[in-house]
Amino acid sequence: MPVELKMLAWSVALGVVYMVLPMTMSLIHRGIAWNASNRDVEPRPFTGVAARIDRANRNFLETFALFAAAVIAVVVAQRANATTALGVQLYFWARVVYLPVYAIGIPYLRTLVWAASVVGIVMVLGALF
Numbered sequence: 001m002p003v004e005l006k007m008l009a010w011s012v013a014l015g016v017v018y019m020v021l022p023m024t025m026s027l028i029h030r031g032i033a034w035n036a037s038n039r040d041v042e043p044r045p046f047t048g049v050a051a052r053i054d055r056a057n058r059n060f061l062e063t064f065a066l067f068a069a070a071v072i073a074v075v076v077a078q079r080a081n082a083t084t085a086l087g088v089q090l091y092f093w094a095r096v097v098y099l100p101v102y103a104i105g106i107p108y109l110r111t112l113v114w115a116a117s118v119v120g121i122v123m124v125l126g127a128l129f
Helices: 003-036 048-076 082-104 107-126
Strands: none
Touching (some): 003 082, 048 082, 048 107
């Protein structure tokens, strides 16, 4: 299996982590009754670490669709190379680092880590042009 697909699979697994943490924060902050309800009322907004984890999750979802599309296109077009292999690894590891950096609240480092993940996407995408 190409490294690009392996890293896509690992990124899906990482996405599960990104998804489970906000759900856990919701249980802690809003309680099981709200989480089990039909959610007809506005939830109490997250604050602090919970809000940062929720935003990190939404940010992951924004970048993941582009990453996945680029990886699949590169593999289908048989354009994978050393640069795409490095790009998928850069994306994955940047996203691993992004969650705790954002949760802790380190602003400039968070932006640099996000930028590294975008560079990874561009490296993969570049093989298609």
